[in-house]
Amino acid sequence: MKLRCAVLDDFQSVAAEMANWSTVSDRVELVSFPEHFTDEKELAAAVADFDIIVTLRERIPFPASLFAELPRLQLLVASGMRNSVIDYAAAERHGVTVCGTGSSSTPPVELTWALILGLARHLVAESTALRTGGRWQSTVGADLHGRRLGLLGLGKIGSKVAQVGQAFGMEVVAWSQNLTAERAAECQVALAPSKEELLRTSDVVSTHLALGERTRGLLGAGELALLKPDAYLVNTSRSAIVDQDALVDALRRGAFAGAGLDVFDVEPLPLDHPLRTLPNVLATPHLGYVSQHNYRTYYGEAVEDIAAHLAGSPVRVLGRKP
Structure with a gap:
């Protein structure tokens, strides 16, 4: 059975085309969520049966209470290499690896x-x-x-x-x-x-x-x-x-x-x-990072993070040493 991967805040519905997901598609099912979740309980219900979550920037907080509602979650990928809204200690307690990607350029x-x-x-x-x-x-x-x-x-x-x-x-x-x-x-x-x-x-x-x-x-x-x-x-x-x-x-x-x-x-x-x-x-609606180059970096390296996780050798780990 494939692992399920949720891509949050895919407002333009372009995550699938901005990276080569074929490298993990035999083991991972990709599901895009173009709508934004403002309520933690609503988000938890929507992604409760997902094993992997890809989130953009610091738009959605991941506190301890949210990790507690996501028992299947194995991997959280956040764009960029710094994120202040993720509870890394809670992620570790729940066995969730948190990885980042390259940051915005110009x-x-x-x-x-x-x-x-x-x-x-x-x-x-x-x-x-x-x-x-x-x-x-x-x-x-x-x-x-x-x-x-x-x-x-x-x-x-x-x-x-x-x-x-x-x-x-x-x-x-x-x-x-x-x-x-x-x-x-x-x-x-x-x-x-x-x-x-x-x-x-x-x-x-x-x-x-x-x-x-x-x-x-x-x-x-x-x-x-x-x-x-x-x-x-x-x-x-x-x-x-x-x-x-x-x-x-x-x-x-x-x-x-x-x-x-x-x-x-x-x-x-x-x-x-x-x-x-x-x-x-x-x-403007937070467009500073919304560019073709950045999206290819974010989603391309998210795929790399997922592939490394599947191989048991996570890369770009945030919050703790792998």
Whole structure:
């Protein structure tokens, strides 16, 4: 009898075509779930008779209570090599091996700039007006050349965002709790003396930090109040870096020009959430990692993880040594 493998959050129903599953198809039956499960009990009921689960990013938590409801589960594959919503100790207690895959490459950089440019040039409003017979030219775009780009984080992604900003002729400054003058100089970026100074003086602020205890709620009401009235805030990292209630309040009041968002506290974003309708928000449904290259990496290495598990030699094990 074949093992059953559930692919969760396969929104585009492309998991089967993004990898060569034939290498395990003689022993594994693949079942795709394009709908998102928001209720743990509903999820447990849907996948209770599966032996393998493939999950994308950190969208679905796997706490101890969920592992207890999945007695057949042998292998959990999560895209990326870091996942904060899996209870690894519980997985080990229940005999579940957790494996990862390669991480995103550069698409978050590309999406960051899609949001910045979309905000600065009001692309959604102008394109919609053009298609629907609305006014011809109703907005005046913001120039990026000569303006200041403030980066919270100058790691793998932030440094690439900096390069694009420099190509646009922007002055780039960066800050993070661990950022050194040497690292900033290496990227030809100015080191902001403080987070507050970066927020006060930047025309575009973009976050590129990992979520942790020191970065959770890094931008609250007080920090958002420092932004210039014509500044834009872009978040393609993790929603919890920015206090969502404070963000909605500031955007409703027009405290700054607008926000470009790809990450949210609850995903998919509820239909009645204000971020869906605020006119100064350009929002995308967590598309930063959704690209052909990344999907081929995720699902291709998920197949490798499954094959290695079947062979009794798991690879890319997360949370504990194999």
